[in-house]
Amino acid sequence: MKILLLTLAIISSILMVILVLLHSAKGEGFGAIGGQARLFSSQRGLESGLNIATAIVGGIFMVTTLLLSAIQ
Numbered sequence: 001m002k003i004l005l006l007t008l009a010i011i012s013s014i015l016m017v018i019l020v021l022l023h024s025a026k027g028e029g030f031g032a033i034g035g036q037a038r039l040f041s042s043q044r045g046l047e048s049g050l051n052i053a054t055a056i057v058g059g060i061f062m063v064t065t066l067l068l069s070a071i072q
Contacts, residue, residue: 001071005071008064009065012061013061015057016054016057019057023050023054
């Protein structure tokens with residue numbers, strides 16, 4: 001049981017890092033000066049899907065970490 005939870009925690013932590021890195025940057029930078037930053041912001045569906053996946057993987061990571069601490 002402990003090995004299964006540890007493996008699940010490791011996999012979910014790696015997935016969490018990957019999902020966070022896949023998110024687009026929120027800062028507009030210098031493109032906000034001329035209004036060019038909002039020109040290419042059409043990936044709303046992908047971003048919401050990434051948000052849901054990140055929340056699910058984060059929840060799995062939290063639960064497995066709490067269970068591992070309760071077992072030890």
